[in-house]
Amino acid sequence: xxxxxxxxxxxxxxxxxxxxxxxxxxxxxxxxxxxxxxxxxxxxxxxxxxxxxxxxxxxxxxxxxxxxxxxxxxxxxxxxxxxxxxxxxxxxxxxxxxxxxxxxxxxxxxxxxxxxxxxxxxxxxxxxxxxxxxxxxxxxxxxxxxxxxxxxxxxxxxxxxxxxxxxxxxxxxxxxxxxxxxxxxxxxxxxxxxxxxxxxxxxxxxxxxxxxxxxxxxxxxxxxxxxxxxxxxxxxxxxxxxxxxxxxxxxxxxxxxxxxxxxxxxxxxxxxxxxxxxxxxxxxxxxxxxxxxxxxxxxxxxxxxxxxxxxxxxxxxxxxxxxxxxxxxxxxxxxxxxxxxxxxxxxxxxxxxxxxxxxxxxxxxxxxxxxxxxxxxxxxxxxxxxxxxxxxxxxxxxxxxxxxxxxxxxx
Amino acid sequence: xxxxxxxxxxxxxxxxxxxxxxxxxxxxxxxxxxxxxxxxxxxxxxxxxxxxxxxxxxxxxxxxxxxxxxxxxxxxxxxxxxxxxxxxxxxxxxxxxxxxxxxxxxxxxxxxxxxxxxxxxxxxxxxxxxxxxxxxxxxxxxxxxxxxxxxxxxxxxxxxxxxxxxxxxxxxxxxxxxxxxxxxxxxxxxxxxxxxxxxxxxxxxxxxxxxxxxxxxxxxxxxxxxxxxxxxxxxxxxxxxxxxxxxxxxxxxxxxxxxxxxxxxxxxxxxxxxxxxxxxxxxxxxxxxxxxxxxxxxxxxxxxxxxxxxxxxxxxxxxxxxxxxxxxxxxxxxxxxxxxxxxxxxxxxxxxxxxxxxxxxxxxxxxxxxxxxxxxxxxxxxxxxxxxxxxxxxxxxxxxxxxxxxxxxxxxxxxxxxxxxxxxxxxxxxxxxxxxxxx
Numbered sequence: 098x099x100x101x102x103x104x105x106x107x108x109x110x111x112x113x114x115x116x117x118x119x120x121x122x123x124x125x126x127x128x129x130x131x132x133x134x135x136x137x138x139x140x141x142x143x144x145x146x147x148x149x150x151x152x153x154x155x156x157x158x159x160x161x162x163x164x165x166x167x168x169x170x171x172x173x174x175x176x177x178x179x180x181x182x183x184x185x186x187x188x189x190x191x192x193x194x195x196x197x198x199x200x201x202x203x204x205x206x207x208x209x210x211x212x213x214x215x216x217x218x219x220x221x222x223x224x225x226x227x228x229x230x231x232x233x234x235x236x237x238x239x240x241x242x243x244x245x246x247x248x249x250x251x252x253x254x255x256x257x258x259x260x261x262x263x264x265x266x267x268x269x270x271x272x273x274x275x276x277x278x279x280x281x282x283x284x285x286x287x288x289x290x291x292x293x294x295x296x297x298x299x300x301x302x303x304x305x306x307x308x309x310x311x312x313x314x315x316x317x318x319x320x321x322x323x324x325x326x327x328x329x330x331x332x333x334x335x336x337x338x339x340x341x342x343x344x345x346x347x348x349x350x351x352x353x354x355x356x357x358x359x360x361x362x363x364x365x366x367x368x369x370x371x372x373x374x375x376x377x378x379x380x381x382x383x384x385x386x387x388x389x390x391x392x393x394x395x396x397x398x399x400x401x402x403x404x405x406x407x408x409x410x411x412x413x414x415x416x417x418x419x420x421x422x423x424x425x426x427x428x429x430x431x432x433x434x435x436x437x438x439x440x441x442x443x444x445x446x447x448x449x450x451x452x453x454x455x456x457x458x459x460x461x462x463x464x465x466x467x468x469x470x471x472x473x474x475x476x477x478x479x480x481x482x483x484x485x486x487x488x489x490x491x492x493x494x495x496x497x498x499x500x501x502x503x504x505x506x507x508x
Numbered sequence: 509x510x511x512x513x514x515x516x517x518x519x520x521x522x523x524x525x526x527x528x529x530x531x532x533x534x535x536x537x538x539x540x541x542x543x544x545x546x547x548x549x550x551x552x553x554x555x556x557x558x559x560x561x562x563x564x565x566x567x568x569x570x571x572x573x574x575x576x577x578x579x580x581x582x583x584x585x586x587x588x589x590x591x592x593x594x595x596x597x598x599x600x601x602x603x604x605x606x607x608x609x610x611x612x613x614x615x616x617x618x619x620x621x622x623x624x625x626x627x628x629x630x631x632x633x634x635x636x637x638x639x640x641x642x643x644x645x646x647x648x649x650x651x652x653x654x655x656x657x658x659x660x661x662x663x664x665x666x667x668x669x670x671x672x673x674x675x676x677x678x679x680x681x682x683x684x685x686x687x688x689x690x691x692x693x694x695x696x697x698x699x700x701x702x703x704x705x706x707x708x709x710x711x712x713x714x715x716x717x718x719x720x721x722x723x724x725x726x727x728x729x730x731x732x733x734x735x736x737x738x739x740x741x742x743x744x745x746x747x748x749x750x751x752x753x754x755x756x757x758x759x760x761x762x763x764x765x766x767x768x769x770x771x772x773x774x775x776x777x778x779x780x781x782x783x784x785x786x787x788x789x790x791x792x793x794x795x796x797x798x799x800x801x802x803x804x805x806x807x808x809x810x811x812x813x814x815x816x817x818x819x820x821x822x823x824x825x826x827x828x829x830x831x832x833x834x835x836x837x838x839x840x841x842x843x844x845x846x847x848x849x850x851x852x853x854x855x856x857x858x859x860x861x862x863x864x865x866x867x868x869x870x871x872x873x874x875x876x877x878x879x880x881x882x883x884x885x886x887x888x889x890x891x892x893x894x895x896x897x898x899x900x901x902x903x904x905x906x907x908x909x910x911x912x913x914x915x916x917x918x919x920x921x922x923x924x925x926x927x928x929x930x931x932x933x934x935x936x937x938x939x940x941x942x943x944x945x946x947x
Contacts, residue, residue, distance in 0.1 A: 114934065115846075118839035125832045129825065136821075163611065163621050165684050215575060254738065257748055307712030327609075327623075327739065359621050378899040379716070383818055390825060393537055394832060400530050401836035408843035456828075464713065464817050 105437045119405055120445035123481055126398045127449030128456045131477040133387040135469050140380040148198040149299030151235025154335050155369040156344050157197055161328035163357045168253040171324040181354050182331060185346050187339025192233040192332050195225045195323045198301040199376035209285040210273060219272050221315040222302040225323040233334045239267060241280035241295035244320045254325040259289035266300050268314035286317060305376050340368060395484060402488035406434060410496040417496055418503025427497035434493035435486060442485035446478055513871035520872055531837050535880025535924055538833030540887025543916045545826040548895055550912060551905055553815045556698035560638060561805040565766050565774060567593060568801040569785045571794060574746035581799050582760040583706035584743040590762035598780050599766035601636040604729055605629050605703050606762050608740040613681040614669050627723040628732030636767050644676035644691035647728050655730040660691040665724040685735040697721055697905060702805060703765060705812045706743060713817025719902035778802050837927040845869050845935035856940035866936040873928020874921060881920025888916055
């Protein structure tokens with residue numbers, strides 16, 4: 098098939114400026130599009146990351162005490178609360194901890210393998226737990242054993258953290274022992290030795306922020322109930338379908354047992370779905386923004402191509418008429434404008450690929466972003482090629498309808 | 509002459525409404541996106557203490573005695589160093605700050621207790637940072653030393669507890685202890701909350717949280733240490749702390765800010781800081797190598813990378829977006845002007861100079877810019893509204909201001925004139941004779 102590239106090139110040479118502008122616009126659009134969509138991907142990739150919890154059936158209560166009490170009293174109160182919650186209809190199990198996954202902040206500490214190490218092997222999230230923790234959260238124990246009731250100690254906020262046993266996540270075990278057996282090994286948490294008694298498959302850290310990304314799934318669970326005058330978290334797992342009813346009943350039952358407490362109106366009682374929603378709010382916002390920017394950018398570029406191609410068609414009605422009169426078919430005319438667009442957007446895309454990589458490099462240096470995946474570049478190239486052809490199609494079809502008699506009219 | 513060009517421009521624009529609409533829309537969208545992000549950027553990167561920030565400094569030293577030696581000193585001081593430097597009174601003004609939270613039981617029946625953010629500080633804090641008062645004022649230095657049971661509360665807390673009435677002299681209960689309100693702040697919203705800007709440099713650009721409004725309860729330092737022991741924020745500890753005893757804890761938890769009115773005073777204070785550091789080293793209280801710093805507030809904000817990286821990234825992207833919109837407009841204007849080559853040829857043949865053709869085309873581009881600017885302004889308002897709906901700490905301060913409004917229109921017109929310059933130049937080069945020949 099004769100692609101008529103020669104005549105198209107010579108025609109383009111006579112209208113360099115217009116072609117160059119469209120090519121530049123396509124190049125910039127491609128560069129921004131690839132990088133914006135890559136940012137969307139990066140932000141959204143966390144969103145579906147599982148925490149390791151039985152999320153559908155879990156809710157969390159933030160209990161804050163009013164008035165002064167000794168640490169022994171606070172612990173007795175907390176245990177009485179756990180009993181009340183456990184007796185509620187629909188509740189499967191209850192535990193208490195200092196924090197929970199996706200909460201935002203909490204206790205992180207350094208892990209070392211030897212007491213004389215100068216720097217930490219890794220950072221890790223610390224969750225305080227009783228013997229119900231693993232079952233309540235629905236964690237999967239892949240090695241060793243769960244805590245027993247006798248393992249659990251009580252710790253006041255100002256006490257030193259020195260548990261003799263811990264459970265770790267598989268991610269932490271792999272970081273420390275590179276696939277070797279973890280159960281029975283010793284790690285140093287905040288300077289004191291602890292033996293690993295169990296490994297759970299998966300449990301996410303409390304923070305999803307960028308600074309915590311390095312240890313997102315490296316977690317150490319300590320057999321301690323933490324008592325603090327500031328209060329504590331109760332984590333409740335219900336039987337399927339009972340979540341809403343139990344969430345309503347729980348605060349009332351706690352207040353009925355002891356009214357000297359408070360629940361924050363916004364954060365006091367949250368289903369895990371709400372916890373997840375809150376944790377990723379800003380990532381979702383950024384992803385939406387990037388998505389909207391990409392869509393509008395494509396629309397504007399498409400509109401620009403339609404506009405400029407229409408003008409070229411209008412400008413050349415007479416030439417088109419002449420070609421039609423000399424025997425060119427309507428297909429030939431459509432093909433002419435589509436090939437012309439292909440040449441122009443093709444060179445724009447070539448430049449755009451370089452620009453996209455340069456922009457990505459700059460984002461890496463300046464904002465610590467990751468390297469652009471080639472799949473995004475390929476997708477961007479495909480989208481812009483198709484967009485260019487689609488945008489040129491309507492004016493090209495209009496051009497093909499120019500009658501041969503146009504050749505005889507003044508232009 | 510300009511009136512005539514304007515008239516010609518309007519006629520020409522009306523001739524092809526779809527195309528005109530497209531160009532105006534492209535400019536409007538580009539301007540809307542860039543002005544939205546630029547406004548947020550302007551609001552977040554401004555001076556938190558206009559007219560004063562150059563005289564505010566943040567002295568630092570390394571108080572740790574543990575095995576790990578930091579390259580840069582921690583973002584806060586230990587209580588002993590901060591208190592020694594504060595007590596010396598060597599600066600024009602000086603204040604200590606410790607963040608915390610406290611259980612607040614309102615005096616009125618029917619209101620339930622809640623946790624309030626607190627700042628334990630010293631009396632210089634208020635005059636030093638030009639903090640405005642609606643009612644009353646700060647506690648005095650002599651009372652502060654005695655651990656007086658007095659507090660200053662924010663306008664927001666005053667609204668919540670007392671419905672906005674003058675609450676000076678009223679009592680609130682903090683952690684079971686009654687304290688008297690001596691001052692109520694007026695609206696005060698420094699951006700970022702500069703005196704709390706610690707640890708931001710570790711956040712990977714996630715600094716939105718440093719744009720929260722100030723704390724609700726300001727307590728004299730000794731009072732706070734009495735009634736809120738155990739509930740302060742800690743930056744970092746190098747030994748095992750007794751969490752109830754902040755004064756002797758081997759932890760960094762206190763910020764010290766000083767006001768130094770002249771460069772000479774700043775240099776003198778810097779020497780004093782070094783001397784203090786050396787003296788403490790000689791006494792054996794400090795053991796790490798000397799590592800003192802004294803940044804100005806501006807330097808501190810740059811060091812902490814205060815502006816959220818998402819906001820910077822959005823600003824860059826928005827300007828890339830505007831650039832695409834401009835290329836789009838240049839291409840369309842070029843096509844539009846050159847399509848009128850015949851008409852331009854006639855005008856040239858009838859005696860119009862190249863300059864006249866250039867001015868006429870530019871007037872057309874300017875009108876498009878003006879229309880795009882108005883559209884861009886509306887889109888900027890929409891964009892800022894969208895930012896306010898986002899879950900960010902600075903949502904409440906995001907609004908269009910006069911300089912940004914003027915800049916919007918100016919940017920739109922300047923951008924479209926720039927976009928119009930090249931097509932207008934090309935149009936003005938259309939030779940008269942050639943065009944007449946083809947007619």
